[in-house]
Amino acid sequence: MVRLYTKGLHIGYGERLIVKNLNVEIPDRKITTIIGANGSGKSTLLKAITRIVPQQSGTVVLDGKDILKENTKILAQKMAILPQTPESASGLTVGELVSYGRFPYQKGLGRLTKKDIEVIDWALEVTGTSDFKYRSVDSLSGGQRQRGWIAMALAQETEIIFLDEPTTYLDMAHQLEVLELLQKLNIEQERTIVMVLHDLNQAARFADYMIALKDGQIVKAGDCEEVMTHDVLRKVFQIDAHIGRDPRTNKPMCITYNLLKGDNQNEKMAIPLSSIGAYR
Amino acid sequence: MTKEEQASIPFIVKIATSLVVFVTMFIVACVLGAADTSLKDVWQAITLDAKTDTVLMLREIRFPRETGAVFVGAALAVAGAIMQGLTRNPLADPGLLGLTAGANAALAITLAFLPNANYFTITIACFIGAAIGTLMVFGIGAAKKGGFSPLRIVLAGAAVSAFLYAIADGVGLYFKLSKNVSMWTAGGLIGTSWPQLQIIVPLIVIGILLALILSRQLTILSLSEEVAVGLGQNTARIKGILFIVIVLLAGASVALVGNMAFIGLMVPHIVRAMVGTDYRFIIPMSAMTGASFMLLADTLGRTIHSPYETPVAAIVAVMGLPFFLFIVRKGGSF
Numbered sequence: 184m185v186r187l188y189t190k191g192l193h194i195g196y197g198e199r200l201i202v203k204n205l206n207v208e209i210p211d212r213k214i215t216t217i218i219g220a221n222g223s224g225k226s227t228l229l230k231a232i233t234r235i236v237p238q239q240s241g242t243v244v245l246d247g248k249d250i251l252k253e254n255t256k257i258l259a260q261k262m263a264i265l266p267q268t269p270e271s272a273s274g275l276t277v278g279e280l281v282s283y284g285r286f287p288y289q290k291g292l293g294r295l296t297k298k299d300i301e302v303i304d305w306a307l308e309v310t311g312t313s314d315f316k317y318r319s320v321d322s323l324s325g326g327q328r329q330r331g332w333i334a335m336a337l338a339q340e341t342e343i344i345f346l347d348e349p350t351t352y353l354d355m356a357h358q359l360e361v362l363e364l365l366q367k368l369n370i371e372q373e374r375t376i377v378m379v380l381h382d383l384n385q386a387a388r389f390a391d392y393m394i395a396l397k398d399g400q401i402v403k404a405g406d407c408e409e410v411m412t413h414d415v416l417r418k419v420f421q422i423d424a425h426i427g428r429d430p431r432t433n434k435p436m437c438i439t440y441n442l443l444k445g446d447n448q449n450e451k452m453a454i455p456l457s458s459i460g461a462y463r
Numbered sequence: 464m465t466k467e468e469q470a471s472i473p474f475i476v477k478i479a480t481s482l483v484v485f486v487t488m489f490i491v492a493c494v495l496g497a498a499d500t501s502l503k504d505v506w507q508a509i510t511l512d513a514k515t516d517t518v519l520m521l522r523e524i525r526f527p528r529e530t531g532a533v534f535v536g537a538a539l540a541v542a543g544a545i546m547q548g549l550t551r552n553p554l555a556d557p558g559l560l561g562l563t564a565g566a567n568a569a570l571a572i573t574l575a576f577l578p579n580a581n582y583f584t585i586t587i588a589c590f591i592g593a594a595i596g597t598l599m600v601f602g603i604g605a606a607k608k609g610g611f612s613p614l615r616i617v618l619a620g621a622a623v624s625a626f627l628y629a630i631a632d633g634v635g636l637y638f639k640l641s642k643n644v645s646m647w648t649a650g651g652l653i654g655t656s657w658p659q660l661q662i663i664v665p666l667i668v669i670g671i672l673l674a675l676i677l678s679r680q681l682t683i684l685s686l687s688e689e690v691a692v693g694l695g696q697n698t699a700r701i702k703g704i705l706f707i708v709i710v711l712l713a714g715a716s717v718a719l720v721g722n723m724a725f726i727g728l729m730v731p732h733i734v735r736a737m738v739g740t741d742y743r744f745i746i747p748m749s750a751m752t753g754a755s756f757m758l759l760a761d762t763l764g765r766t767i768h769s770p771y772e773t774p775v776a777a778i779v780a781v782m783g784l785p786f787f788l789f790i791v792r793k794g795g796s797f
Contacts, residue, residue, distance in 0.1 A: 230689070233692075233693060234692060235688075235689050235692050235693070255692070255695045255696070255697055256695035257695075258695060259693065259694050259695025260695070263693060264689065264690075264692075264693035265693075266687060266689035266690060266693070274735070274739050274740035275682075275686075275739070275740055275741065276739075279741060283682070283683055283686075283694065284694070286679075286683060286694040286695060286696070287694060287695040293679050336693075339694070
């Protein structure tokens with residue numbers, strides 16, 4: 184029995200449905216990555232699971248309870264979310280930012296307890312941001328800043344951590360740095376990690392479980408061998424992918440790809456051509 | 464001063480310094496004025512039961528006036544700080560987002576239809592007007608998807624304010640009350656009396672206390688709405704309470720002094736340069752700085768063209784406009 188799953192989830196803004204009748208289970212103590220084209224509903228799904236965007240119908244269940252009926256502070260002790268490129272921390276120091284991760288445990292004016300300070304120092308330590316504790320978040324490089332935000336999520340001491348494209352705007356080395364940190368947290372502390380990733384090969388390399396979305400519905404969910412296939416990628420991204428093996432990790436990877444030129448293109452072409460014909 | 468050095472000065476020192484500045488400013492404001500008074504007179508007015516003209520003037524005219532300046536300055540600065548944090552918009556200010564205009568319109572309507580209204584009724588009307596003005600601005604700002612873009616909010620604020628000021632002027636003209644209305648709205652602190660303060664001050668104190676209690680929540684909310692939800696904040700409730708606090712502070716200020724733009728805009732920005740961006744520090748520091756600033760503006764208003772009064776709103780605007788342009792130019796990184 185998994186701790187977190189969704190049942191018949193419909194999510195949309197106004198009239199437009201972005202996620203339709205979605206049933207998904209998030210495996211415990213595993214790394215799950217969500218992939219899909221732009222506008223496929225990846226971020227929206229992540230936001231619904233973390234109660235940031237309310238669903239139109241259906242439920243998200245954590246530990247047998249509908250999350251919308253659960254106390255939001257209790258939830259914040261169970262799951263942390265790092266939104267996509269958080270806005271500027273506007274002058275907070277890294278230490279201050281991370282200390283806000285203790286918010287779900289605090290009452291009243293929120294003096295930090297000894298335990299809070301220990302957890303904050305630990306979070307800074309594992310993310311390698313201890314040196315920046317007294318520096319302003321805005322003065323850091325992209326990778327350092329992202330690690331600072333991850334430290335805040337860690338200070339929340341949750342078993343589940345959600346991240347929306349944690350590697351966006353980072354260079355290759357910093358991307359790997361962030362992903363390896365998350366992997367380490369998963370292996371050493373058995374935290375459940377769920378993230379939206381754009382890079383397919385990174386998604387396959389770090390994921391135990393992958394969810395491929397298209398138009399708000401699951402095309403395929405399973406381990407990377409099941410999801411990183413020519414067929415699935417054709418459906419999800421409309422690409423003709425050549426799948427090979429990473430020589431170091433032996434995980435499947437997309438070596439090269441072409442845009443599919445088939446039925447899809449013809450359909451698009453058909454409309455203008457016929458309308459031109461009508462004018463004649 | 465570099466960022467590190469600035470951070471190394473403890474907050475307690477900064478707030479203590481601002482307290483010293485504030486007390487000095489208050490004494491200066493009490494001593495200077497159209498009527499000749501000395502430090503000794505002020506001291507006598509506070510301590511002795513003397514019945515000289517000077518002492519009576521200080522007690523009945525200048526003290527209430529400066530007390531009003533203190534609380535209105537603090538209220539407007541704190542309201543501005545909350546609005547900037549809440550909307551993540553560096554241009555937010557009670558005067559720019561429809562609160563002041565709404566309170567003004569309510570004031571004119573009340574004077575027209577309830578000519579015998581007492582001060583308390585008028586204060587309540589100002590609250591209602593401020594709330595309606597703000598809701599109109601946010602309603603228009605949020606009507607389109609993508610919501611609170613700083614530019615759209617400011618434009619909506621300008622449009623709604625113009626509309627509400629037009630209502631105030633129209634009502635004033637139609638009921639031949641223009642003079643009365645402008646006595647209120649442009650009068651500044653002239654004629655502030657103890658009975659008025661007895662109504663206004665408790666409301667402002669409650670507002671500022673609530674702001675202090677919620678300051679930590681405001682910092683989290685100012686980071687991003689999503690972060691706030693993720694950290695377990697009940698954002699709808701917090702935003703609702705903060706909205707009430709803003710209306711309380713701005714409404715009370717308008718009831719006492721009328722129009723007073725720019726203080727709520729300027730002071731929080733000056734304060735951020737001193738204490739950073741944590742609202743636990745910004746709120747108390749804004750209250751102190753706002754109070755000192757208002758005392759300065761009012762003292763200037765009373766003295767530069769003595770014995771005539773220069774409207775304090777004009778003084779604040781003259782000091783505030785260049786600052787406003789500076790923020791716009793800076794692109795609002797805050």
